[in-house]
Amino acid sequence: xxxxxxxxxxxxxxxxxxxxxxxxxxxxxxxxxxxxxxxxxxxxxxxxxxxxxxxxxxxxxxxxxxxxxxxxxxxxxxxxxxxxxxxxxxxxxxxxxxx
Numbered sequence: 001x002x003x004x005x006x007x008x009x010x011x012x013x014x015x016x017x018x019x020x021x022x023x024x025x026x027x028x029x030x031x032x033x034x035x036x037x038x039x040x041x042x043x044x045x046x047x048x049x050x051x052x053x054x055x056x057x058x059x060x061x062x063x064x065x066x067x068x069x070x071x072x073x074x075x076x077x078x079x080x081x082x083x084x085x086x087x088x089x090x091x092x093x094x095x096x097x098x099x
Contacts (some may be wrong), residue, residue: 023085029058039079068093
């Protein structure tokens with residue numbers, strides 16, 4: 001079972017994973033990839049030491065949590081924790097896995 005299929009992840013008023021849970025997963029992936037947690041949720045990935053080679057690892061980890069492969073373009077279009085978490089929470093794979 002993936003991280004989003006566990007009880008309590010989906011909110012009764014929200015058809016998908018809880019935004020805070022997705023944000024926590026994104027932060028965890030960023031911290032692992034960057035090897036530090038010195039960034040805010042609105043900081044640009046590239047401005048806190050990230051580079052394109054790390055994005056594949058981050059998206060692979062998030063895709064594994066959702067049970068699907070996620071497009072790398074999603075990260076480039078949403079390069080902050082908050083933006084990426086919002087985009088992922090709306091992504092069909094995350095919405096289905098929360099049910």
